[in-house]
Amino acid sequence: METLLYLGCTVPIRNLNYEVSARLTAKALGITFRDIEEFGCCGFPLKSLNVEDMMVTAARNLALAEREDLDICALCNACAGTLNEVAHQVRTNPEIREKINRRLKPLGLRLDGNVKVRNYMRLLWEEIGIEGIAKAVTRPLNGVTLAPHYGCHYLKPSELNVGFDSPEVPRTLSDLITATGAKVINYPSLLDCCGGGLLGMSEEVANAMAVRKLQEVSASGAHALVLVCPFCNVMYEGQQKKIAKSTGIDLKTPVVYYPQVLGLALGMTSEQLGFKLNRIKPKELLEIVEG
């Protein structure tokens, strides 16, 4: 299948390990990612200031995709959520559709809202399937234990994800991890919000939101925390040292992206998958897999 790869602002600058592993795993599984160089910000950062500015910024990307007659695959939960939300609004609300299209007109773009937007993990789940992934695995990650973190905008608002996953008892990411041969742990703070949306407002509150999960995963003996969103990464990987220092809790929780884990199971090397950019090295995990 062919889909447009939507990178957003953060991943292609700050999380090249995520991007490179997503591209490699997609290729190996028969998914063709097409790039559109005109894609820009999804609009999420504008929502607090002006919802309509957010919508028109999102709509610009969606209209570019509609022009290509292809769906969008996003790597960031906030991007996927925002683009999905605006596509839904434009598709279902004629008043909003007219308003947004009036503002898009100077760019020569038009949006009906029929473009489908999915996070890469959802795309894998729906297009390749757990069985398809398990079948493609050439190096099962036996002996590896991982802790999934879905992130809020992967699951919520649930009205935008009807027929996909449950916001209370999610399973897709756990199943995707299991398909690689690794063991998944369940833990009390599984559904915690990372706090990333608050980092710019109050670092103290944001850090306080992230600490419980880091502590639990660290104590669980899992080899890594598995993420699917660069915003969550900012908190769990980027802030981890600071959180450990300010709380006095000994935290050394390696943080990886799901496509990196998948890539290992598909036989790719840690070097190909950009593991050198992971700031808290998943040493044990890589020792088990690569020896």
Added chain:
Amino acid sequence: MPKINLNELDPEFKHRVAEQPGGEGLKACFACKACTAACPIQPIDKRYDPRKIIRMALLGMKKQVLESDFIWLCSSCYGCQEVCPQNVRFTEVMYAIKNLAAQEACIPPGLTAQRSLLKKHGRLYEVGEFENEKRLKMGLPPIIEHAEDFDVILPDQTVESDRGHSSTSHNS
């Protein structure tokens, strides 16, 4: 709790919130507090209390809401929205309230800076040669800014003097 002076309340405030995109559900609240119970911020910072913010908005405490720091503490996790039996959609109501605060020029500096970056570069991070060289080394295609589009679709100002439905101006 400080006394509420009835003369300082703005009975129009709740209507203004409800007129904003996403604010429609505000008046359906029957104060059950499920939102507050589901909120991950509230146990950390008591000032951020969804049920209380709704009550303040319904009472017309416009100044205390729009000029507060706490309205910017929503993490947008949608926890409140998922549990609400009245479909208030509080995460969206918070965006409506923040949009009104922005219209009154009560904006945290970080957000203004992000907006300027977006208008200037079309992205949150400026992309230069350094970034693209790093990408090239990993076999990734270059990122090209299309800043001109954003100058067209984003108006120059976020502060609108006319309340509610003022038309958006394109000043490019």
